[in-house]
Amino acid sequence: MEPDSQLVVQCLRGEATAWEELVRRHTRRVYNLAYRFTSNRQEAEDLSQEVFLRLYKTLASYRAVHGEFTTWLTSVTRNLLIDHYRRTRRDRLTDSIDEEGSPAEHKAAPGRRPDETASANELSAQVQQALGKISPELREAVILRDLQGLDYREIQQVLSVPEGTVKSRINRGRIELARLLTQMGVQAE
Amino acid sequence: MIWTCMNSEERLAEYLEGQLAGEERARMDAHVAECAACRALVAQVRWLSERLPHLEPEPLPSGLVYRILEATSGTATRKREYTWRTIIAGLTSPRFALGLGSVAATIFILFQALGINPKKITAEDLNPVNVYRAANQQAHLTYARGVRFVNDLRVVYEIRSRLQEASVAPTPAPEQETPKNPQSPQSERQLKNDLMHKGPTMTASAALASMWLGGSL
Numbered sequence: 277m278e279p280d281s282q283l284v285v286q287c288l289r290g291e292a293t294a295w296e297e298l299v300r301r302h303t304r305r306v307y308n309l310a311y312r313f314t315s316n317r318q319e320a321e322d323l324s325q326e327v328f329l330r331l332y333k334t335l336a337s338y339r340a341v342h343g344e345f346t347t348w349l350t351s352v353t354r355n356l357l358i359d360h361y362r363r364t365r366r367d368r369l370t371d372s373i374d375e376e377g378s379p380a381e382h383k384a385a386p387g388r389r390p391d392e393t394a395s396a397n398e399l400s401a402q403v404q405q406a407l408g409k410i411s412p413e414l415r416e417a418v419i420l421r422d423l424q425g426l427d428y429r430e431i432q433q434v435l436s437v438p439e440g441t442v443k444s445r446i447n448r449g450r451i452e453l454a455r456l457l458t459q460m461g462v463q464a465e
Numbered sequence: 466m467i468w469t470c471m472n473s474e475e476r477l478a479e480y481l482e483g484q485l486a487g488e489e490r491a492r493m494d495a496h497v498a499e500c501a502a503c504r505a506l507v508a509q510v511r512w513l514s515e516r517l518p519h520l521e522p523e524p525l526p527s528g529l530v531y532r533i534l535e536a537t538s539g540t541a542t543r544k545r546e547y548t549w550r551t552i553i554a555g556l557t558s559p560r561f562a563l564g565l566g567s568v569a570a571t572i573f574i575l576f577q578a579l580g581i582n583p584k585k586i587t588a589e590d591l592n593p594v595n596v597y598r599a600a601n602q603q604a605h606l607t608y609a610r611g612v613r614f615v616n617d618l619r620v621v622y623e624i625r626s627r628l629q630e631a632s633v634a635p636t637p638a639p640e641q642e643t644p645k646n647p648q649s650p651q652s653e654r655q656l657k658n659d660l661m662h663k664g665p666t667m668t669a670s671a672a673l674a675s676m677w678l679g680g681s682l
Binding site: 292295296299300303304307308311312317320321324325328329332396397399400403418422423425443444446447448450451453454455457458463464465 | 474475477478479505506508509510511512513514516517518519520521522523525526529530532533534536537538
């Protein structure tokens, strides 16, 4: 399998198959990052398209010496996610006020008995629900580290913050997530 | 310095990753052993950190890759520069050849319908009045040919059906077979002559009936 940086060079030479390969290889990563951040499939899909459009236009600015292609791709995705978050903040505030007005929806949140074992899919949905409730700074740090598997150095590059801040955000993010899941009745066996 | 719950929280990741050493590690161990809340938190965060990397990735919406390629490569196609090479490559593509073929066939059919000879085409042929006249003439010609064809068919089917009736008719008993019997079957030759003569004067319903009969044979 050819390395990503080689595919980028081929893309810039105008080889359509190289671009197709890059898209096929990374769509899942981009879509999952967007979905975990937004908790909305349609928004994640639109954002994924936006990411690849941005990537396509700025491909010439990628230099392998500046780091892994994946890190660069993650930075582009993350920046668009934050832009999107800021753009839609007002809508979300209105939504959350509406939600508070209807207590029935809170009661509908899944409760669970301690002896019940969460299946992988259930846990995934519960984690998603909890992720949506923590601040975007902590959310993105936990997603990048624990769901996308980036190391501290890569996250530092993506978020453009010092290593200490990265570590602290991941730590606080995990603690908040753990507490939320405990409140939801999802606990360590 | 007293080790608080706050300290435990701040150092939790390092503690779980085994990066906390020496005195700090010992103090956190001691605190967690005594504090039930911190013990529960450590257990929950450990459990969560172990499971998060193995969560099932969200399945991709069907067709997303194609939509992305369409959105991006589509842009690329529009921006493509036209050079002699790309133009020639376009002209030799099967799609272009097929398109050209169907256009040529359409023009040929149109010319045929308008009665224009492509070898001797003049400016006069393309004059709307002439085009209309030619089309009108062509339509009348086609109509006349059609009518003649239907009439011919009608005669043929009528003959065939009469012949069939004659062959199926019961053979009369020998004692009844007298030359003066008006019921005796006519000879085939007589019948044909008779029909050929009467054919064009037949009514429309008879023609249709005979055509239907002929078709079902």
